[in-house]
Amino acid sequence: MANFAWSQRILKLLRQMNSFYLPGSCRTDCFRFEIDGAQVGWIPPHVAPLLTRYPEVFSPPQDGAVTLCPSLDSYERRSEGVDAILQTVRRECSLSSLEGWRDERYSVMPKFSDPPLMWMERAATCLFGVKRYGVHVNGYTVSDSGEVSMWLARRSATKQTYPGLLDNVAAGGLAADIGIKHTLLKECQEEACIPAAIAKKAHPVGTISYTYSNDEGVFAESQFLFDLELPLDFQPRVGDGEVQEFYLLPVDQVKELVATDDFKPNCALVVLDFLIRHSFIEPDSEPCYQELVAGLHQTLE
Amino acid sequence: MANFAWSQRILKLLRQMNSFYLPGSCRTDCFRFEIDGAQVGWIPPHVAPLLTRYPEVFSPPQDGAVTLCPSLDSYERRSEGVDAILQTVRRECSLSSLEGWRDERYSVMPKFSDPPLMWMERAATCLFGVKRYGVHVNGYTVSDSGEVSMWLARRSATKQTYPGLLDNVAAGGLAADIGIKHTLLKECQEEACIPAAIAKKAHPVGTISYTYSNDEGVFAESQFLFDLELPLDFQPRVGDGEVQEFYLLPVDQVKELVATDDFKPNCALVVLDFLIRHSFIEPDSEPCYQELVAGLHQTLE
Numbered sequence: 001m002a003n004f005a006w007s008q009r010i011l012k013l014l015r016q017m018n019s020f021y022l023p024g025s026c027r028t029d030c031f032r033f034e035i036d037g038a039q040v041g042w043i044p045p046h047v048a049p050l051l052t053r054y055p056e057v058f059s060p061p062q063d064g065a066v067t068l069c070p071s072l073d074s075y076e077r078r079s080e081g082v083d084a085i086l087q088t089v090r091r092e093c094s095l096s097s098l099e100g101w102r103d104e105r106y107s108v109m110p111k112f113s114d115p116p117l118m119w120m121e122r123a124a125t126c127l128f129g130v131k132r133y134g135v136h137v138n139g140y141t142v143s144d145s146g147e148v149s150m151w152l153a154r155r156s157a158t159k160q161t162y163p164g165l166l167d168n169v170a171a172g173g174l175a176a177d178i179g180i181k182h183t184l185l186k187e188c189q190e191e192a193c194i195p196a197a198i199a200k201k202a203h204p205v206g207t208i209s210y211t212y213s214n215d216e217g218v219f220a221e222s223q224f225l226f227d228l229e230l231p232l233d234f235q236p237r238v239g240d241g242e243v244q245e246f247y248l249l250p251v252d253q254v255k256e257l258v259a260t261d262d263f264k265p266n267c268a269l270v271v272l273d274f275l276i277r278h279s280f281i282e283p284d285s286e287p288c289y290q291e292l293v294a295g296l297h298q299t300l301e
Numbered sequence: 302m303a304n305f306a307w308s309q310r311i312l313k314l315l316r317q318m319n320s321f322y323l324p325g326s327c328r329t330d331c332f333r334f335e336i337d338g339a340q341v342g343w344i345p346p347h348v349a350p351l352l353t354r355y356p357e358v359f360s361p362p363q364d365g366a367v368t369l370c371p372s373l374d375s376y377e378r379r380s381e382g383v384d385a386i387l388q389t390v391r392r393e394c395s396l397s398s399l400e401g402w403r404d405e406r407y408s409v410m411p412k413f414s415d416p417p418l419m420w421m422e423r424a425a426t427c428l429f430g431v432k433r434y435g436v437h438v439n440g441y442t443v444s445d446s447g448e449v450s451m452w453l454a455r456r457s458a459t460k461q462t463y464p465g466l467l468d469n470v471a472a473g474g475l476a477a478d479i480g481i482k483h484t485l486l487k488e489c490q491e492e493a494c495i496p497a498a499i500a501k502k503a504h505p506v507g508t509i510s511y512t513y514s515n516d517e518g519v520f521a522e523s524q525f526l527f528d529l530e531l532p533l534d535f536q537p538r539v540g541d542g543e544v545q546e547f548y549l550l551p552v553d554q555v556k557e558l559v560a561t562d563d564f565k566p567n568c569a570l571v572v573l574d575f576l577i578r579h580s581f582i583e584p585d586s587e588p589c590y591q592e593l594v595a596g597l598h599q600t601l602e
Contacts, residue, residue, distance in 0.1 A: 113588035113589045113592065181584075203580040204577075204582075205578050207584075207591045207594040209591065224591070277506050277507060279505050281505075282505050283525045287413065290413050290508045294600040296598070297597070
């Protein structure tokens, strides 16, 4: 049955998660972040002046672009040159994103299939609008009578980001030089105590992509999605403390929850994609069906 | 294993199918086609002068838009007013697209979830860049040992469009006022003699969207996709003569074929989406994985 209010809440979520594309976003005021003539991100207007104080690393803005100095001509030199500046900025400026410094290195490249041009501290990527990649796992069960339920995680109340909100059973960012399936196995083990013997049965089912901006910066993300049917007698358990509790919920209840503020927004999109692929949303009864699918795959040209 | 040549051929196909978005396309020269202030299409530069000869229906271009005259203030008046002009244009101008007149009415609206503002002859939609919707079915089998094969159709050599090319087991455009599942059941029966008792087991799995332009016009399309696992002892049969033959091919062979010119391009995208959702393409071995997914979901803002 069509549920107009549900559709409208989901469309609103998709607009929020793609706010960078909307008229009036900071996009028109951003500087392109270029390395060797190739764009790898968008630098928000409040960030550019902090960077161009360091002309030994960042060339002054020209034609709407901030570039790295040509002397930084290798992966290592670029990475270390930028990291040194970011360490200074972190000490001297109050940028809330850098307060979440994680010592996690993310690869920076124009497209995922391109060789990385440098690495960058994860917490700094939003200051450069550098594309981030991650892995999200839909953990679910199918009862003997065919009823589908999903395992959801409740994030720890002390997490830096989105504390206390609902999350996928396991998820994590893709660090430099680490494989996608490897990341999946690691996050399944660490976050949900799902052993590799089970987690390796997860199979890839696509990606979602979105770009939003806020006071901190530009968040351009793509997530690699996996489905993992969990045995009926298996229960995820709290692992590294990022999660406070796991719930097994009937898929109809999950469908209601993704349209609420109780869900971490990008995890709600992951579940939305699951609901569409598994026919829990049908095009004849959901008038916005095609818009929902399109909203899960917005990409920057 | 990564197959660089395959990836490159698929990326080229995705670029072709989204050529309207590329720099240098006719997009910058197109007029917006607007009804009641809402954009419903793009009119190519060679078409606009043919339409504005009829000021009783089309207002002269203004601010880059061609609009319907305000006197056409209802669904019926707009539909009949435009249809009368198109019948004249069809007789008096040599437009190859109108030679394919089908007497099939497509709905015209800004978004699928909006109420239709008029209907338009299917063959004319590309002259207005009006968004078209259709249904495509992935017919496949799973052997007792778990091997997946796909049923593909070879289009009749006498088809108006894409004669002799490979196609999905069943597909069809969505006519005005006809439901999506209804269209699926009809096309399964007519094109492939798949009875409703089997076809109704098809389940929706998402959409693909793309926009290309060529000498004929602008083709903005979204397809509603369904997976249909066919019984091992069932064979599709040639129905209405749109197909000359059906083949059951191992999925590996299908994967090779989608990267060849032997496939009708949009049907190749349907199969690509199937291959991704069913993990026949894996992100760790396909560097362009995320680009492939994104290329299947390009939409006009």
